[in-house]
Amino acid sequence: MDVQWNDLIVRDARALTASEIRDLLKVAERPEITSFAGGVPDPALFPLGDFNSVYRDLMDDDTAGRRSLQYSISEGLPALRQWIVDDLATNGAVRDISNILITCGAQQGLDMLGRLLLEAGRQIVVEKPTYLGAMQAFSMRRPEYVGVDMDDDGPIIAQLEAAFANGARIAYLAPDFQNPTGRSYSLERRLAVLDVARKYGAVILEDAAYCKLSYDGTSLPSLLALDDTGGDLAAGTVIQLGTFSKTLAPALRIGWVTAPRPVIERLVLMKQAGDLHVSTVNQEVALRAAGRLFPGHIDGLRDAYRHKRDTMLAALDDFMPDGVTYTRPQGGMFIWLTLPENIDSRRLLELALEEAKVAFVPGQAFFCDHSGTNTARLSFATEKPDRIRSGIERLAALIKRVHNQY
Amino acid sequence: MDVQWNDLIVRDARALTASEIRDLLKVAERPEITSFAGGVPDPALFPLGDFNSVYRDLMDDDTAGRRSLQYSISEGLPALRQWIVDDLATNGAVRDISNILITCGAQQGLDMLGRLLLEAGRQIVVEKPTYLGAMQAFSMRRPEYVGVDMDDDGPIIAQLEAAFANGARIAYLAPDFQNPTGRSYSLERRLAVLDVARKYGAVILEDAAYCKLSYDGTSLPSLLALDDTGGDLAAGTVIQLGTFSKTLAPALRIGWVTAPRPVIERLVLMKQAGDLHVSTVNQEVALRAAGRLFPGHIDGLRDAYRHKRDTMLAALDDFMPDGVTYTRPQGGMFIWLTLPENIDSRRLLELALEEAKVAFVPGQAFFCDHSGTNTARLSFATEKPDRIRSGIERLAALIKRVHNQY
Structure with missing residues (x-):
């Protein structure tokens, strides 16, 4: 049959x-x-020219070249995670490499967090409007979306609090130059979002995909940076999604999740079971390109x-x-x-x-x-x-x- | 809190x-x-030297280089899928590019097929022993495993039939140089596996990760090749998982799923929601490297x-x-x-x-x-x-x- x-x-x-x-x-x-x-x-x-040089330097080096073609660990290359830790620190977020997982773009971070935290009928708070790709990633878990209206300074806090009071414990938010609106949260609103999340023990999934692309000298601290964990690497309210897709090249498919250790430990198992690890050569090239090219x-x-x-x-x-x-x-x-x-x-x-x-x-x-x-x-x-x-x-x-x- | x-x-x-x-x-x-x-x-x-040349040729070409750094379609590059179609044909499997999805290694194919076909309590037949990574990928769906004993020619058909008779409709099998045993199925056993699967309308997930690494001139047709669909691209009993990890380089993270069109259409949506697509540059490099290097x-x-x-x-x-x-x-x-x-x-x-x-x-x-x-x-x-x-x-x-x- x-x-x-x-x-x-x-x-x-x-x-x-x-x-x-x-x-x-x-x-x-x-x-x-x-x-x-x-x-x-x-x-x-x-x-393009810099990528050409970076690839050539890597492949001209017998040891580094062969290593970059081999399997590697699911967490992601330690040196790349350290680069990200250092970069986060410039924005005021104090974390270490055990707080970072390298993913196939920020999109995979969304998918993995959906698999970690969502299930049929569970509520997740999203902005109205929100990033369509996030809803696509989450939708395979069949959650219940709770939309929160936005004004020019960010989400309406009363609505966010009502959602948490009604049982939601997860919110997906994009405070910087959001896709699709381009809107950013004010500093006051960022602090208010964190306050209300902490009041209810809720988790904020912060999408930071566009945070480097600021055009008016205005770069506010991220929710992650404002989520001071007092040096406790297992603590925190904010999980942040980052990516090189908007700053280096989308085709490398390199993003990362920054999260409290218990979350990263679970995500690493999921990554190993799901696709082993992100392309070693792409991680190595992204690291070298970022080191060579940023911030110019x-x-x-x-x-x-x-x-x-x-x-x-x-x-x-x-x-x-x-x-x-x-x-x-x-x-x-x-x-x-x-x-x-x-x-x-x-x-x-x-x-x-x-x-x-x-x-x-x-x-x-x-x-x-x-x-x-x-x-x-x-x-x-x-x-x-x-x-x-x-x-x-x-x-x-x-x-x-x-x-x-x- | x-x-x-x-x-x-x-x-x-x-x-x-x-x-x-x-x-x-x-x-x-x-x-x-x-x-x-x-x-x-x-x-x-x-x-390594060939990869060096392939990267250089690609990045020296302004148009191809920039295209290889950009987002691309979730299905995977058409030219790479065509290469795979042609390669499958040499083993006797007649499919077209609409039957192929490029994945982050064969491992992601296993994970995606688990998400497509498995859910808590659903049965899946596996070899005893089987590839550990497959069980890891499937385990997030919490299926019920039904183990089938093996002899030197493949799975014991009476056990496979009993599993299907008891309601299982999915079997994960590795007929060529299996990880972990190295065992292969005889031609007769391949045909018997297909017969019994068809009798019950069951799906075979065929792991072909090692199929190119044959050392004694013995290359039997895959289950996919034996699953003659009479040119109907929507039909078929076998879904095959392939990869460049054992033949080119694991770090490219390039695998593929070959399946009937209704399955591919669903997997493409899943890929788009999950991580958009496999690294464009890696697909392009794998295509050029395979074209240049195989079969030598x-x-x-x-x-x-x-x-x-x-x-x-x-x-x-x-x-x-x-x-x-x-x-x-x-x-x-x-x-x-x-x-x-x-x-x-x-x-x-x-x-x-x-x-x-x-x-x-x-x-x-x-x-x-x-x-x-x-x-x-x-x-x-x-x-x-x-x-x-x-x-x-x-x-x-x-x-x-x-x-x-x-």
Whole structure:
């Protein structure tokens, strides 16, 4: 008899649905489309020549080269973890290498933390809107999402406290230049978030993917840094997710989880059972590239992306009609658009691709409650400044026309 | 209040326990120890110079270099999947790229298939003994293992049929040069396994990690190849796991799952949610290295490992006392030792490390029912031939002494 896949595939695996963003990107990749849809770094900013040298230096060294091609430990290379510890310290977070696990990008950290902390029906607090990829990673555990509204300074604390009071013990938050809105938390709000989490013994999963990409000299301490554990490496309220995807190259697939030791010990077993370890050669190359390139390369990225952000904001200011509002992010890759309530951004996207030759991501997918039908995420990361300006001009004209039709 | 980790960490995650093999390897790494414990390739056989050239060619090419540093699709690079399709065809398996997902080593394929097909209490058939890493990957789903005994030609078909008759619908099998025993299935047994699986609509997860490492010119068709789907890419009884870890370099973390399309479609969503995709640069480098090096490099590996296998078998023949039996593998990296029943191989290992300065892996961990206390896995892959011979001589002397003491 034939295999009955519908019976065999378990319910957890059936909880996943295709990502709209990924499907969209297929259309947005056509050259005639100006794409504000992708959440990917500008490949022109990859330090290709430096990578070439780093790979050559590594492979020219018989011992280091062969070691970099062999299996390694599940925790990740000690020297790379030490680099991360030192880097965290510059932001004020005091941890050691036993608090770090190297993962296949921050995305794997989300997936592993979902496997560690979530199960069917368990509550997890998320921002409204939140990073779609996090919800995708968590969804295989079939949790119950509790959405918290945001203002310009971060999550509404009363809502966060209500969620904890109702039994939630896990919150996923992105305090710096959030994907999709670009918003950051104020220092006061960071402290308030930590206070309320501690009151209830809740865990904060802090997504720090974009924290290095600050464009206005504003770099606040992370929740991890504010979570002073008094030197107790087993303690803490905050688990932070970091990555080289936005600062070196996404293709290395190198991220990390910084967490209290009991969490790391469990995650290491999970990593060993799941895929053994992150590519040794990629860890070695990331370590060498970061040591060689930072902080100069980061400054270069900031200059380039700041210019793109400013170009997009100026174009939005110049062209968008009344009734359209948008965030003014101090870092990251995204600007969040709120359209007049009568405009459905999914419908707008169809017109935008066809008529304005512009792509963006409709905002609804970023809301755990499927609200936000009149919102959209714009990325300024990959297009060139002149295309950013002309693309926004065409999009604005389309929005004006659509708005007047209703 | 403090975070109550014991309440928060879910039961699935608590099902994992530390791997004995990994802990053992820490001791076995000391230079005075002759280690037959590791299951890793000989790093002296890594084609380091070729990797150096491949990386340089890639990074010298601005377009290909930048593309290799960027995000890519979750399925894996189409050209790499096509290479795998072509390679499978040489073994007689007719599939196409929509049947392939690139994974972080074969280990991630095991983990993902566990997430797809297993849940608490669901039965999975495994060989006795079986690959420990597979049980580790599956264990997070808390399945019920159904062990099947093996003879020299493969699993006992009556036991396999009984397991299916009792409701099991998934079997994990390694027909070629199995880790840990080195055993392979005969052609007749392969056909019988497929017949009985089809009778019950069961799925076979075929581990093909070692299939290229054949030393006696004996390369039988895989279960995948024998699972003729008549060109229907959605059909099939066999899901096969492959890897470059034993043929190119483990550190690339490149494996693949070959499966009917409905399975691949589900796994792609899981991959996207889990860690987006396998390192683009590593996929590109693996493709170029395989294209440049195979099959000549494989022939070189076969010659080197054949010599090591022959050395270990000759030493076992020369030195092991009566009452000790062992497999005579036609490929792979392992020889399986069965000691007199009164010898506990865990206790023997302690003595072996201390007195004989030899490491191996006690066999019990490879049995789902924790039997096999008098068995051991010996790897001939990493040590040099002279150390293989002297190590086996010392181990044999120890076994003789221990045996006589009882």
